[in-house]
Amino acid sequence: MIADKAYDAQARVVAPLIQAGKTVVIPCLRTRAIQRDYDRHLYKARHLIENFFARLKQYRAIATRYDKIAINFLGGIHLAAALIWLN
Numbered sequence: 001m002i003a004d005k006a007y008d009a010q011a012r013v014v015a016p017l018i019q020a021g022k023t024v025v026i027p028c029l030r031t032r033a034i035q036r037d038y039d040r041h042l043y044k045a046r047h048l049i050e051n052f053f054a055r056l057k058q059y060r061a062i063a064t065r066y067d068k069i070a071i072n073f074l075g076g077i078h079l080a081a082a083l084i085w086l087n
Helices: 010-019 040-056 070-086
Strands: none
Touching: 040 070
């Protein structure tokens, strides 16, 4: 799971994920006495995903979900993603 520092709750978030066998890519807060290791390169890739969703939300029909039928909404997401990719 890749998340930002806000999800650095050891008992509620990190420990259950580790027990489930998941890889946790969440940096620790600077105030923690014991810093946990994480993959810095994978954490930087999370920025690309966040930027894509920010661009996707610029399309009003996607952000407000005008299409109430799931297949139409998914078609709108595909169209907006293609336009983002072409730019």
